[in-house]
């Protein structure tokens with residue numbers, strides 16, 4: 001977490017159920033912030049410092065495996 005010092009994170013962020021993700025890439029295509037990418041062809045991974053919790057990815061995910069949650 002030390003790399004995030006000095007950066008203000010949004011109150012909410014996208015959380016992916018990676019076990020259920022089918023790596024379709026839809027979230028990557030629709031994210032306005034370039035904050036979510038397919039990791040090694042396996043599942044979607046959120047880049048925390050870029051995600052603003054807008055929920056666009058969650059709305060479009062065909063597998064409904066993304067939730068927008070308050071950051072811990």
Ligand code: SF4
Pocket residue numbers: 016020021022023024025026027028038043044060061062063064065066
């Ligand atoms: S849209 Fe959903 S199923 Fe597709 S890669 Fe993103 S999280 Fe996974």
Ligand code: SF4
Pocket residue numbers: 013014030031032033034035036046050051052053054055056057058068
């Ligand atoms: S919540 Fe918004 S900013 Fe965050 S990954 Fe999803 S589409 Fe991108």
